[in-house]
Amino acid sequence: METVNPYAAPQSNVLPAASTEETVRREHIDTEATLKTVGVLYYLGAFVLVIAAASSFTRANPGLNGEDLLVGVVMFVFGIGLAFTGYGLRRLRGWTRIPTILFSCVGLLGFPMGTLINAIILLRVAGKKGGFVLTPEYQHIIAATPHVKRKTSIVTLLLLAIFIIALIGIIAAIALGK
Numbered sequence: 302m303e304t305v306n307p308y309a310a311p312q313s314n315v316l317p318a319a320s321t322e323e324t325v326r327r328e329h330i331d332t333e334a335t336l337k338t339v340g341v342l343y344y345l346g347a348f349v350l351v352i353a354a355a356s357s358f359t360r361a362n363p364g365l366n367g368e369d370l371l372v373g374v375v376m377f378v379f380g381i382g383l384a385f386t387g388y389g390l391r392r393l394r395g396w397t398r399i400p401t402i403l404f405s406c407v408g409l410l411g412f413p414m415g416t417l418i419n420a421i422i423l424l425r426v427a428g429k430k431g432g433f434v435l436t437p438e439y440q441h442i443i444a445a446t447p448h449v450k451r452k453t454s455i456v457t458l459l460l461l462a463i464f465i466i467a468l469i470g471i472i473a474a475i476a477l478g479k
Contacts, residue, residue, distance in 0.1 A: 326443065326446045326449045329439065340388070353380075354373045358370070386401055406419075406423070
């Protein structure tokens with residue numbers, strides 16, 4: 302029979318502390334998600350630019366003048382650049398930092414929304430956390446902590462659904478208006 306010391310300090314079951322890798326991942330998960338989201342935005346921008354470039358090459362006018370050709374080539378090159386950068390951002394590759402900063406600097410010219418969005422992108426990519434998320438060391442942390450996921454709030458999902466519905470409505474209104 303075990304004797305109980307009534308004067309002993311209370312005992313408790315202490316949960317094991319989270320690993321340092323898990324702690325680092327949880328501290329940087331919002332930046333990681335933001336950079337991956339920017340990658341999706343760059344994919345969308347690349348798609349629009351490549352379609353616009355193709356449109357400038359195949360206009361219904363009888364002759365393709367030099368200005369249309371130059372604009373089409375510039376849009377196509379920017380579109381391909383955005384696609385590659387978006388690919389790298391989705392995979393959190395370090396080489397994407399400089400092109401993302403350059404594209405965001407150009408995007409700052411799109412006042413007012415482009416300025417706001419690209420300022421946020423610049424802060425995330427050029428910041429300390431963004432720089433760390435784009436390192437090979439962080440890739441190892443991701444591999445070691447696959448169970449750590451970012452939780453999206455219901456408010457964010459609701460706002461996204463409203464945005465998508467509004468976007469579909471705008472596209473439908475434009476299509477039916479022609």
